[in-house]
Amino acid sequence: MKRILIMLLLGIGVILTCGIFLKPQKMTGLKLCSTCPPGFELTDSNQCKLRSLYQLYESGKGNEPGVGGLRTALPEVRDGFTPQQIDLGRYLFFDPVLSGNQTVSCASCHQPDKGFSDGLKTSVGISHKPLKRAAPSLWNVAFLKKFFWDARAKTLEEQMTGPLYSADEMGTTREQLLKTLNGIGLYRDLFSQAFPDKKSDDIVLNEVYLAIAAFESSLISLNSRYDQYAHGYHEALTKNEIEGLNVFRSFVARCAECHTPPLFTNQQVAVIGLAEPDRSFDSGAARVFHDSTLRGAFKVPSLRNAALTAPYSHSGRFEKLEDMISFYTKGRGHEVPATEELHIHWHIWEPGLSSHEISLLSDFIKTLSDESFKPQVPEILPSGIRLKNKLSTRLVSSVSNIK
Ligand code: HEC
Ligand code: HEC
Structure with a gap:
């Protein structure tokens, strides 16, 4: 048993070396990851499938079933995204270009170093007005069936339309978001890498939502x-x-x-x-x-x-x-x-x-803490917006546009 654990823990140390600009100054030649994040296995059809010891208990072989049982099976997970979709979602998640005035990203309120929350009583977005509620962690959202404190969204895709289009959070509109992303050549290229079968050259909203959902679903914490x-x-x-x-x-x-x-x-x-x-x-x-x-x-x-x-x-x-x-x-x-x-x-x-x-x-x-699969914050964003301090993604005051 000890040996399996050590092997699992070793697998965790994998550092993402893909998704790096070949010519950083010109920001060209960005290739999305073709390997899955740690904890996932790549299938022949280029999908990332979760691998966790808990899956051994799925068939009811666990020796302590029932409420509070140590070996209770996990609920169904949302996986099966491609490595490229997950990696594209990572860029979008950290990129303030998605907000109305390019200062707030998802990561402003869901910071990797704060358990994907923000350390505030209630979050603050583009309007600088404190919101009504606190930002929940995003670890393990791949298993959830309902989102928000009041359970008002049924999917990750439905959920993210809340912050994106709320005047107090990211304050963009569907039209503005598409216009912005389609205006960035690098994003157009990345979307065609992540969606090779896409019908049109233009980026569409469902691709944006799917990529962000793919990234969120890769935030697995089950190795505490x-x-x-x-x-x-x-x-x-x-x-x-x-x-x-x-x-x-x-x-x-x-x-x-x-x-x-x-x-x-x-x-x-x-x-x-x-x-x-x-x-x-x-x-x-x-x-x-x-x-x-x-x-x-x-x-x-x-x-x-x-x-x-x-x-x-x-x-x-x-x-x-x-x-x-x-x-x-x-x-x-x-x-x-x-x-x-x-x-x-x-x-x-x-x-x-x-x-x-x-x-x-x-x-x-x-003892329930585990950040071994914490993703890397992108060094450079496809929009050209530079995160001044990699660790502090509180962006309102910490971005400068280098374009
Ligand atoms: C009836 C269901 C229920 C029981 C029993 C329960 N909780 Fe909770 N717990 C909740 C709910 C619902 C919330 C969120 C409440 C809110 O924010 O309004 C919560 C919130 C929490 C939080 C805050 C988590 C966060 O991220 O903000 C902690 C910690 C916690 N509970 C620990 C415990 C402990 C320890 C016990 C046993 C003594 C316990 N809970 C029993 C339902 C329950
Ligand atoms: C201004 C801060 C802010 C920004 C920006 C923000 N969020 Fe949130 N997020 C919150 C708050 C606050 C909640 C809880 C709101 C509620 O329950 O009413 C939340 C809830 C969530 C949830 C639900 C988690 C759960 O357990 O129910 C997800 C998922 C999420 N956000 C993802 C995102 C994504 C993806 C983005 C970017 C598109 C984003 N958030 C942008 C503050 C923010």
């Missing part, structure tokens, strides 16, 4: 210390962390009922009864599903890489993991405004966790 433990390498977790896992799975704390392994979300929406930082009330999924029992319901977030994505909750109210976890133990409904009658989920109860147990839970959640 917890995973090594789940696959049978018991030394991967300390005694404290195992105790934390046991509290997490216990019928008293009930965390695993909603934050179900292996993704640490059951992908449902649930009312847990959080108040807003101001006196407003966010009705959450009620509006989306026209169901008043879902008033104040939000999607159960995955806890993978949560150690990297502070602050927490849809409104970014909690600075530390311990603060968020303490919420659960202060009494069912203790934050619900007097004017609201919420249908709080039956798994939210009063577990009476001690401060020791809260810190054990936090220690356990930190």
Whole structure:
């Protein structure tokens, strides 16, 4: 077992050496990757298929099936994109040229170094006005069936039309986006590499959406210390962390009922009864599903890489993991405004966790960190916009246009 793990971990170290400009100054000759990102295997039909030890448990051979089981199978994954589509999506994801005034990219609010979130309570886009909600992590979105805190989008493609065309986020229009991309010779060339069978020379929106979805779907994080433990390498977790896992799975704390392994979300929406930082009330999924029992319901977030994505909750109210976890133990409904009658989920109860147990839970959640498949930030973008500081993709103040 140890040997398999070491082999898997070695595979992780692969550094992408493709997607490099042959003549960087002139920005010509960019060839998209023809190999899959680490964790994926290239098929004969040039598709990248996910390979994970969890797939061994798919046929129900896992020895601990059921809620909280260590060897529960993964939900269906969205894979099968070509290496070229994934690589093109990487450029688009980091390129502020996609926004109305060329200052904000997807990566401005989903920064690789911040667990693909942004470290802010609620995000800020092109309008410099704080948005209503916090940016979720993008790790493992390939497994999700619904997107946004209120689950209002069914696909990654549908989701991204939100930020792209919102006046407060990226502030572009469909027409402007196509005009911009079609006006950049290098992008036209890259799109024909990624979509060799395309009918027209022009870039079309579905290709933009598909490439970004392909890149997002490559952000897989399933090699944490917890995973090594789940696959049978018991030394991967300390005694404290195992105790934390046991509290997490216990019928008293009930965390695993909603934050179900292996993704640490059951992908449902649930009312847990959080108040807003101001006196407003966010009705959450009620509006989306026209169901008043879902008033104040939000999607159960995955806890993978949560150690990297502070602050927490849809409104970014909690600075530390311990603060968020303490919420659960202060009494069912203790934050619900007097004017609201919420249908709080039956798994939210009063577990009476001690401060020791809260810190054990936090220690356990930190074992879910794994960035071994973190993609490279492009050195140079096809638009010619240069990322001044590769690590800081907070672009509003950090881009200069070198054209
Ligand atoms: C201005 C900041 C900002 C920008 C720019 C931005 N996002 Fe987001 N993103 C957010 C916020 C905030 C949310 C949550 C909004 C909500 O739930 O109402 C979100 C949600 C998401 C989700 C849903 C994740 C989940 O678990 O439900 C995905 C996927 C996503 N963004 C991808 C993208 C992509 C792709 C782009 C570029 C096309 C992008 N985002 C641009 C801030 C941003
Ligand atoms: C009834 C389902 C449910 C149960 C049980 C539950 N959670 Fe949650 N959890 C949620 C939902 C829904 C959210 C998002 C709430 C929001 O932002 O409004 C959340 C958010 C979180 C977050 C913040 C994650 C982020 O990225 O912002 C953490 C950490 C967390 N829960 C840990 C726990 C722990 C630890 C337990 C057990 C003590 C637990 N949860 C029990 C549903 C649940």
